[in-house]
Amino acid sequence: MYRKILITTDGSAVSKHTACAGVQFAAQMGAEILALYVAPEYQYPVYVEIIPPSYPSEEEYMAQMRRVGDEHMRSILQEADKCGLRHEGLTAFADGAALKIVNVAEEQHCDLIFMGSHGRSGWGQLLLGSVTNKVLSHTSLPVLVHRLIKEPGS
Numbered sequence: 001m002y003r004k005i006l007i008t009t010d011g012s013a014v015s016k017h018t019a020c021a022g023v024q025f026a027a028q029m030g031a032e033i034l035a036l037y038v039a040p041e042y043q044y045p046v047y048v049e050i051i052p053p054s055y056p057s058e059e060e061y062m063a064q065m066r067r068v069g070d071e072h073m074r075s076i077l078q079e080a081d082k083c084g085l086r087h088e089g090l091t092a093f094a095d096g097a098a099l100k101i102v103n104v105a106e107e108q109h110c111d112l113i114f115m116g117s118h119g120r121s122g123w124g125q126l127l128l129g130s131v132t133n134k135v136l137s138h139t140s141l142p143v144l145v146h147r148l149i150k151e152p153g154s
Helices: 013-029 058-082 097-107 123-128 131-138
Strands: 004-009 032-039 087-093 112-117 143-147
Touching (some): 032 058
Parallel strands (some): 004 032
C-alpha cells in the first residue's frame, strides 16, 4: 500500500520507540524508509559586536548537526537494514520542524509520514505545542501517529 515512508526522529526516547514501530510497520508493507532529523538553523550571535573565537562557524555547526542527525537516525537505519528494507537518512535544517517535515515528505515523494506523539492532552498539548499537530494541519499526505501510552523506561 505504501511505497516510501518518512520516519521522523528528534533523538528522544519517545521518538526512538516510535521509529522502531515505524520500521516494523514499513516492513509489513515492504516499503522504503526515509529517516529524517530536523536540526535548527545556524544562528549568528547578534548580541555581541565580535564573534568569539570559540563560537562555531556555520560550516562547523552544519557538520556537527549532521553528525548528531546521523547518530539519532542510526538505530532506524540499522533496523531497516535488518529487515531488508531500502533506506536513507537525511538531516535537514529549519527553525520550524513541522513545515520542514511536510516539505521533505513532498519533495522526496513519500506516501506516508510516520511520527510519534507524547499523548499529551488539554493544557499540556496547548502550552507545549506539538510538531505532530502542526504536521497534521499542514499536509495532505497521510500521517500515522504512533502514540506511547507511557514514557519509555517508566
